[in-house]
Amino acid sequence: MSKIGVFDSGLGGLTVLKHLIADHPNDDFIYLGDNARVPYGNKSDSTIIKYSEQAVEFLLKNGVNTIVIACNTSSAIALDKLIADFPGINFIGMIRPAAKAAVSISQSKSIGVIGTQATIKSNSYMKEIMNYGDYSVLTKATPLFVPFVESGMIKHKAVDLIIEEYLSEFKGNIDTLILACTHYPFLIEGINNFFENRVNIIDTGYYSSKELVGNKYLKDRKIEYYVTDEPNNFISIAENNLNLKIDNIKTIDLENL
């Protein structure tokens, strides 16, 4: 009977929600995109934790008991604290499922990780992958990707140039790349083109969605969207790039978070 809560700093979590909707057809979802405060990835740890706690509290007030942290920055910085602070709530983060998938897919044992400054600095993926043995892990912060996605500049020559600028050092050195930010699957076409489709791309939402135990009973499901700033940009980018139909969206005041 209960809904699944999903949150992200902005649009990125929609790439996770898309997998959740497809994998779990009998569940209700409530999505919170904190687009008034995006990006999280260049904020301090204490700010990222505060914002994540506010998002969790908002979702709990709206009747969820499972929360998908559809943001790698929040997963890297805040997940342990959220689990400690909200006992009884089932949290699904982005990092462990994606690290496990990368390890099982990589043949060369050389894995690349791109994410926000906070995610990369946390070394979360590095630590998780090292649990599986001896891997070469190359990491890089790619901070311009989030503003590009949030401003809707997704298929543009400028994006291809930034992809080249950021990813050149990976070429020839990895066989698997983790997109350790849920905004990055919006740019997957350009990233695949850059690597001429020769690198396995790990979409963190795809693997984390498999962690959710969904509802088995058929029902008419409902998907609600909330944002903290005006929704027009959010709706048009989601509909044009992810084929999501967003017809139930409200803006909530930051003061009410």
Next chain:
Amino acid sequence: MSKIGVFDSGLGGLTVLKHLIADHPNDDFIYLGDNARVPYGNKSDSTIIKYSEQAVEFLLKNGVNTIVIACNTSSAIALDKLIADFPGINFIGMIRPAAKAAVSISQSKSIGVIGTQATIKSNSYMKEIMNYGDYSVLTKATPLFVPFVESGMIKHKAVDLIIEEYLSEFKGNIDTLILACTHYPFLIEGINNFFENRVNIIDTGYYSSKELVGNKYLKDRKIEYYVTDEPNNFISIAENNLNLKIDNIKTIDLENL
């Protein structure tokens, strides 16, 4: 004897500080760049006001009585409130001096304004220019410029493509363009190239610096820098692009703001 306070969301205010240092050789300056929370321009009004008030309080604790709001977003959204909340403090904003300069320079009476989403949405420049009579004012939010500057990608083919994407609609329609964000002078070379040097470019720092009444007595002056996140990026971008020498910089904890 007192210092001049200067603040911005990040690096942008340094383009203002550069003019202040040159125009007022006998004054001490203290600069605060809130790089842990940059950008301000896509935040809500209440958040922009809160961050601006915290910056002002920090500068006042450090002994200033004049504050240059070296951020167009703060000037547009928070200046009136700051003046009301901090009586006796002399505030210098970015908007009025730049609007006056644009009006006096434009021959065609067609003025362009580019800035953050918050600055453009506020219509502050529009209202200010309209005080001078009948002008055609074209405005556009150019939200990717700040992340480009903050990440140090200042001279790059991708920047030129974004400039073209954002500014094409101005070409042939204006003779004067206000860079209504103090980050944008970092990109002035690319902007001038795009307009083939045929458009007057208004750098808001240049004109606001003239509003300051400086100290007349020669002294050994001191310039202090504070940031809210790690300073390496800040220092290298400032030194490489503005020839500022930054040898007195500290990181302050956001909790102490």
